[in-house]
Amino acid sequence: MPRQQQPARPARRRSYDQFCATARALDSVGDRWTLLIVRELLAGPRRYTDLHADLPGVSTDVLASRLKDMEQGGLAVRRRLPPPAAAAVYELTEHGRGLLPVISALARWGAPALGERRPTDAVRAHWFALPLLRALDGLSHGGVVEVRLPEGEFHIRTGTEAVGEAYGYGPAxxxxxxxxxxxxxxxxxxxxGTTLAEAVEDGSAKVLGDTPLAEELRGGQYPRV
Structure with a gap:
């Protein structure tokens, strides 16, 4: 007589079991891929297929597991868009969006390690969004800056406009x-290593527009990072 199959026990999330704020934070975001998923969701709601496409190297099983953990940890929610889209998307909660300064600090700390791009390195245009947002910090004129790279387009919000989503995919x-x-x-x-004014002067960057923000970007009247 076949043995009756026992119901699977819910997996227990790993914990460092340390009464320490850093350890508690890593209990939530210390798993591989979690912070990169947060990076992707900082631009707003995204479908599972879009997340998978912009996280080259992650398996479908791992991505699904991390998203489930993030839901359980209160970092993200899954909801369905109204018609005609009618697609399921993931988005950060307020608690999850609180990781923006963490991601920005990691990007700044890791920038010197980039060096030359390796042949195996994937790249997406919007991966430059948060470092550029930090590089343009200190602008006196707030607004939306559309950034165009050969790899694609995204837009960032500077100054008083930088509320909620830190950046957005595609053109503004x-x-x-x-x-x-x-x-x-x-x-x-x-x-x-350079200012935007210097990049504009040597031709490696171009600023389009005739608004006060565009003029300030061309003039570089803000602190060097």
């Missing part, structure tokens, strides 16, 4: 300025 509807550059120029800006 009505940007206050457009920044056209390549990955090398973007890296130089994010490392602090």
């Amino acid at each position: 509807g009505s940007p206050d300025a457009c920044l056209v550059l390549d990955a090398d120029a973007a890296m130089a800006l994010t490392r602090g």
Whole structure:
């Protein structure tokens, strides 16, 4: 007589079991891929297929597991968009969006390790969004900057407009300025080795638009990172 199958026990999330704020934080986001999923969701709601496409190297099983953990931990929620889209998307909760300064700090700390791009390195245009947002910190004119790289387009919100989603995928509807550059120029800006005014002067970057924000970007009247 076949043995009766026992119901599977719910997996217990790993914990460092340390009464320490850092350890508690790592209990939530310390698993591989979790913080990179947060990076993707900082731009707003995303479908599972879009997340998988922009996280090259992650397996479908691991991505699904991490998203489930993030839901259980209160970092993200899954909801269905209204018709005609009618698609399921994941988005960060307020608790999850609180990781923005953490991701930004990690990007700044890790920038010197990038060096030359390796042949095996994937790249997406929007991966430059948070470093560029930090590089443009200190602008007196807030607004939306559309960034155009050969790899694609995204837009960032600066100044008083930088509330909620830190950046968005694709072109902006009505940007206050457009920044056209390549990955090398973007890296130089994010490392602090050059200012945008210097990049515009040597031709490695171009600012389009006639708004006060565009003029400020061209003039570089903000602190060097």
